[in-house]
Amino acid sequence: MSTATSTAVLDQPPAAAWPPDRQLGTASPAKIAMWIFLVSDGFSFFALLLGYGILRSGSSTWRHPGEPSLSIPFTALLTFILISSSLTVVLAYDASLRGRQRQTSAWLAATALLGSLFLLGQYAEYFGILHPGLIKEGLVLGKSSYASTFYVITGFHGAHVLAGVIYILFVLVYSLRGKASTGLVEVLGLFWHFIDLVWLLVFTLVYLLQAT
Amino acid sequence: MTAHNETGELQPIHHEPTSFFLKYLWSTDHKMIAKQFMWAGLVFLLIGGTLAMMIRWQWAFPGAPVPILGSILLRGSGGVIGPAQYMTIFTTHGLIMIFFAITPLLIGMFGNFLIPLQIGARDMAFPWLNALSFWMYALSLVLVIASLFGNLGPAGAGWTTYPPLSTNLGTPGSGQTLMVAAVFVTGVGSIMGGVNYVTTIIRLRAPGMDYFRMPLTIWGLFLTAILNVLFVPVLGSAAFLLLLDRMFGTQFFIAGSVTGAPAGDPIMFQHLFWIFGHPEVYILILPAWGIIGDLFSFFSRKPANFYRGTVGAMIAVTVLSAVVYGHHMFQTGMSPMLGKSFMVLTLIISIPSVMLVLNWLRTLWGGSIRLTVPMLFALGTMFVFGVGGLTGLYLGAVVPDIYLHDTMFVVGHFHFTMAAASFLATFAGLYFWFPKMFGKRLNDTLGKIHFWMSSVFITLVFGGQLLAGYAGQSRRLYDPYQYSFLTRLHGLNRWTSYAAFLLLLGQFVFIFNFFRTMFFVKASGMEANPWQVSTLEWAIPSPPPYHNFDTIPIVVRGPHEFANPVVLERLGRDWIGQAEELPEAMPGSARKAGT
Ligand SMILES: [Cu+2]
Numbered sequence: 117m118s119t120a121t122s123t124a125v126l127d128q129p130p131a132a133a134w135p136p137d138r139q140l141g142t143a144s145p146a147k148i149a150m151w152i153f154l155v156s157d158g159f160s161f162f163a164l165l166l167g168y169g170i171l172r173s174g175s176s177t178w179r180h181p182g183e184p185s186l187s188i189p190f191t192a193l194l195t196f197i198l199i200s201s202s203l204t205v206v207l208a209y210d211a212s213l214r215g216r217q218r219q220t221s222a223w224l225a226a227t228a229l230l231g232s233l234f235l236l237g238q239y240a241e242y243f244g245i246l247h248p249g250l251i252k253e254g255l256v257l258g259k260s261s262y263a264s265t266f267y268v269i270t271g272f273h274g275a276h277v278l279a280g281v282i283y284i285l286f287v288l289v290y291s292l293r294g295k296a297s298t299g300l301v302e303v304l305g306l307f308w309h310f311i312d313l314v315w316l317l318v319f320t321l322v323y324l325l326q327a328t
Numbered sequence: 329m330t331a332h333n334e335t336g337e338l339q340p341i342h343h344e345p346t347s348f349f350l351k352y353l354w355s356t357d358h359k360m361i362a363k364q365f366m367w368a369g370l371v372f373l374l375i376g377g378t379l380a381m382m383i384r385w386q387w388a389f390p391g392a393p394v395p396i397l398g399s400i401l402l403r404g405s406g407g408v409i410g411p412a413q414y415m416t417i418f419t420t421h422g423l424i425m426i427f428f429a430i431t432p433l434l435i436g437m438f439g440n441f442l443i444p445l446q447i448g449a450r451d452m453a454f455p456w457l458n459a460l461s462f463w464m465y466a467l468s469l470v471l472v473i474a475s476l477f478g479n480l481g482p483a484g485a486g487w488t489t490y491p492p493l494s495t496n497l498g499t500p501g502s503g504q505t506l507m508v509a510a511v512f513v514t515g516v517g518s519i520m521g522g523v524n525y526v527t528t529i530i531r532l533r534a535p536g537m538d539y540f541r542m543p544l545t546i547w548g549l550f551l552t553a554i555l556n557v558l559f560v561p562v563l564g565s566a567a568f569l570l571l572l573d574r575m576f577g578t579q580f581f582i583a584g585s586v587t588g589a590p591a592g593d594p595i596m597f598q599h600l601f602w603i604f605g606h607p608e609v610y611i612l613i614l615p616a617w618g619i620i621g622d623l624f625s626f627f628s629r630k631p632a633n634f635y636r637g638t639v640g641a642m643i644a645v646t647v648l649s650a651v652v653y654g655h656h657m658f659q660t661g662m663s664p665m666l667g668k669s670f671m672v673l674t675l676i677i678s679i680p681s682v683m684l685v686l687n688w689l690r691t692l693w694g695g696s697i698r699l700t701v702p703m704l705f706a707l708g709t710m711f712v713f714g715v716g717g718l719t720g721l722y723l724g725a726v727v728p729d730i731y732l733h734d735t736m737f738v739v740g741h742f743h744f745t746m747a748a749a750s751f752l753a754t755f756a757g758l759y760f761w762f763p764k765m766f767g768k769r770l771n772d773t774l775g776k777i778h779f780w781m782s783s784v785f786i787t788l789v790f791g792g793q794l795l796a797g798y799a800g801q802s803r804r805l806y807d808p809y810q811y812s813f814l815t816r817l818h819g820l821n822r823w824t825s826y827a828a829f830l831l832l833l834g835q836f837v838f839i840f841n842f843f844r845t846m847f848f849v850k851a852s853g854m855e856a857n858p859w860q861v862s863t864l865e866w867a868i869p870s871p872p873p874y875h876n877f878d879t880i881p882i883v884v885r886g887p888h889e890f891a892n893p894v895v896l897e898r899l900g901r902d903w904i905g906q907a908e909e910l911p912e913a914m915p916g917s918a919r920k921a922g923t
Pocket residue numbers: 605606609652653655656
């Protein structure tokens with residue numbers, strides 16, 4: 117080996133600029149971590165939906181006599197509410213990019229409100245507010261796979277919405293104090309959009325493709 | 329120097345906390361968290377090993393009272409292991425070893441200790457999350473211990489926890505519930521750790537530390553963390569559904585007349601379990617591959633052969649591990665066509681695996697091999713992994729699997745890969761980085777005795793299992809000799825058990841060495857870089873200061889810079905650090921550069 121080449125091998129320059137990875141390197145650690153967490157969380161939902169698929173495809177009758185069907189118009193309204201909240205969280209991020217703190221806070225509050233409305237709707241669906249609710253109508257956890265998978269999947273999603281609303285309220289407190297960075301709002305937005313995206317899958321698989 | 333400002337902003341130097349609580353308990357220092365994982369992992373490794381001895385005793389002398397342990401643990405039955413107790417012993421052994429001993433040691437200890445040090449970072453990206461991850465694991469240990477005292481005894485449904493045995497129909501006691509909860513909780517901790525490791529490696533590498541300049545250890549830990557993040561949630565969902573079945577009367581995993589209503593599917597659990605379970609094998613072996621890949625280069629005093637190929641092979645295995653889980657379920661009535669697809673995919677894994685082994689052998693070939701204790705353990709790891717990998721071919725193919733399924737052959741196979749290989753690699757790493765962690769070296773002679781006792785007897789123990797399985801002995805039999813065709817295996821099993829007892833005896837050599845060095849040997853006189861290697865962690869004092877690096881190093885070369893004639897000429901040694909500047913010429917050198 118000649119001296120010239122081995123010296124070249126030895127003294128490779130450091131990567132042109134810090135950070136060494138241009139694409140991922142410019143994202144904040146929090147943003148990268150949130151993306152990774154969302155993929156991970158997506159696999160939890162994947163497992164539950166896979167279980168749902170296995171049980172449903174393996175059963176001769178999915179919905180048994182005496183069990184209620186799921187109301188599509190009502191849940192479509194909930195879906196609309198959740199999609200609207202994705203819009204408001206984008207508007208909050210946009211306001212934050214422009215440095216308008218009060219506007220950011222307002223849109224965050226709107227998002228939290230819409231998320232809470234969704235949770236209220238889910239409560240009404242389970243336990244009933246103006247109408248009897250699914251439990252009283254005979255959809256009881258443990259009675260059938262139809263009921264159990266329904267409560268586990270929508271319940272797990274509902275828990276995410278609840279966590280998301282609490283997360284928004286934290287960011288809102290920061291924002292009201294004028295301390296919410298754009299990055300904080302952006303990472304929150306990632307989580308909120310994920311909840312929304314998962315809901316679209318749940319809405320399609322559990323509600324729209326119901327057994328007749 | 330904008331570059332440096334940014335690293336400084338991301339990683340400011342904090343002062344070391346002085347209160348006992350912040351320094352030793354809620355520590356956010358990755359090095360302390362690594363030590364927490366080390367202590368807990370080693371203790372549970374010993375507990376899991378002791379349980380294994382009881383299983384081996386039962387197979388050697390079925391129905392005879394267990395000496396020493398029997399009088400402590402089995403007082404009610406006069407020291408004799410009963411059939412139900414036998415079930416709980418092998419279940420607890422398996423779960424403790426996988427989730428509460430090897431995982432914390434290989435991933436918790438090495439991951440935490442090495443990732444920041446080897447990539448040139450001051451700590452993990454989220455130190456607080458790191459501490460939380462350890463305490464989730466600690467909480468799961470509390471649940472494990474509680475499960476041992478559950479009503480109706482500890483968990484008893486096997487490490488795979490298959491329903492319906494794992495539901496209230498088979499194991500109605502609280503021990504099983506607590507154990508499933510423990511696996512769930514430690515899974516949450518693993519995901520937290522995984523998110524943290526991946527983010528740290530992506531974001532906090534020192535300037536110049538390209539992906540292809542990372543030590544192989546970091547690659548192994550990186551890929552393991554990715555697999556953890558992706559597949560532990562699937563196990564979590566399965567455990568969650570199982571807990572609902574056990575506690576809230578759902579019937580996800582129960583079918584047939586017992587349910588009284590149309591209900592679930594026990595096979596569904598197997599799908600969810602093995603979607604996680606097969607990657608888990610690689611979760612445990614990838615860090616081991618990384619560690620021994622580095623050690624072979626370090627102690628052959630040669631660059632690792634075809635570094636990029638090794639990395640590529642590890643990535644290929646990681647990807648393939650996600651699509652082969654069906655080979656655990658050939659016997660569940662799966663469509664033969666599906667079985668065949670899983671078989672082909674499984675056998676394809678042998679291509680990158682062989683590439684890894686060939687790269688290791690080519691690294692060793694012609695090297696100036698130094699048979700240090702870590703190197704011996706690394707060589708042992710390669711050997712037992714080779715045996716484990718080759719026996720995997722029998723099980724990955726459908727036809728031999730029909731015969732070998734659920735025999736001791738399966739037990740021998742996965743113990744060679746998951747148990748023996750990760751066990752020996754853990755010790756390879758521990759002997760190698762102990763000086764970095766504690767500033768002193770473990771005794772060499774004792775280390776060599778430990779190595780020979782470990783590697784010889786571990787091979788005999790699991791080799792004996794392979795033979796027994798090939799001869800037809802089913803796994804999990806309380807007393808195999810109740811079957812007349814297995815009575816002639818009694819001698820083989822008894823000799824295998826003797827090897828197991830000697831294996832345990834060998835571990836006491838390590839325990840003695842460990843405590844003697846830790847508490848009775850003065851930390852002085854150790855060279856800064858006792859192994860003379862080039863990775864970043866050896867360029868700083870041992871043990872490292874709280875913030876690791878005074879200034880973030882600028883990396884200029886790969887992790888295995890050995891035997892370069894220019895370095896030899898200018899520095900007078902056969903290695904140069906990853907961030908070390910190469911002087912223009914050796915001062916006062918008699919020899920001139922050849923130009
Ligand atoms: Cu497998």
